[in-house]
Amino acid sequence: MRKLTYFIACSIDGFIGGPDGDASFMVPFVDEEFFEFLKSEYPETLPTPGRRHLGIDDLPNKRFDTIVQGRRSYDLALKEGVTSPYAHLREYVASGTLTESPDPNVEIIPADLVGRVRELKAEDSAFGIYLCGGSVVAGELFDEVDELVIKTYPVVLGTGMPMFGTGFQVSEFVQESVRAFGNGVVVRTYSRKR
Numbered sequence: 001m002r003k004l005t006y007f008i009a010c011s012i013d014g015f016i017g018g019p020d021g022d023a024s025f026m027v028p029f030v031d032e033e034f035f036e037f038l039k040s041e042y043p044e045t046l047p048t049p050g051r052r053h054l055g056i057d058d059l060p061n062k063r064f065d066t067i068v069q070g071r072r073s074y075d076l077a078l079k080e081g082v083t084s085p086y087a088h089l090r091e092y093v094a095s096g097t098l099t100e101s102p103d104p105n106v107e108i109i110p111a112d113l114v115g116r117v118r119e120l121k122a123e124d125s126a127f128g129i130y131l132c133g134g135s136v137v138a139g140e141l142f143d144e145v146d147e148l149v150i151k152t153y154p155v156v157l158g159t160g161m162p163m164f165g166t167g168f169q170v171s172e173f174v175q176e177s178v179r180a181f182g183n184g185v186v187v188r189t190y191s192r193k194r
Contacts (some may be wrong), residue, residue: 003147005149012155012156013157015163066091071094147192
């Protein structure tokens with residue numbers, strides 16, 4: 001069984017973006033040290049256009065071969081004219097409103113997201129599945145998330161888009177690792193306690 005990993009950036013108070021979803025305030029924290037970490041440990045989480053621009057598109061996938069994201073996350077790429085933001089992965093977009101995929105590499109999941117993700121998790125692969133966001137999709141897939149990799153940036157928002165767009169639910173996770181960076185970013189990894 002493959003793992004579904006929610007690899008997400010958030011503020012100290014647990015928001016993945018402002019009330020409108022904007023997370024551009026996190027970009028300045030991707031300094032040389034933190035970028036090297038992402039490049040060496042999670043290269044497949046770097047979007048294809050950025051990889052190509054930096055000349056690192058040939059980096060092999062280390063952890064994931066599939067990505068699942070919501071329509072709002074996907075729209076960020078579409079606004080830039082990018083129809084396949086993670087072309088180095090199998091791409092799935094959960095959307096009840098996007099009726100046709102604008103790219104042959106992107107499959108739209110119009111309904112039964114949980115069922116489709118369970119099918120993906122049941123596939124035979126040495127790689128896991130990267131849950132990119134956003135809040136609503138993560139909320140819908142909450143019970144399917146096996147691992148959390150939380151990149152906490154040293155900012156407090158006070159309000160915004162929560163990590164999980166769900167109702168109240170207590171679920172226990174076990175801390176696997178913590179890594180701190182000179183810029184104040186902390187990356188914590190947790191496994192779901194089953």
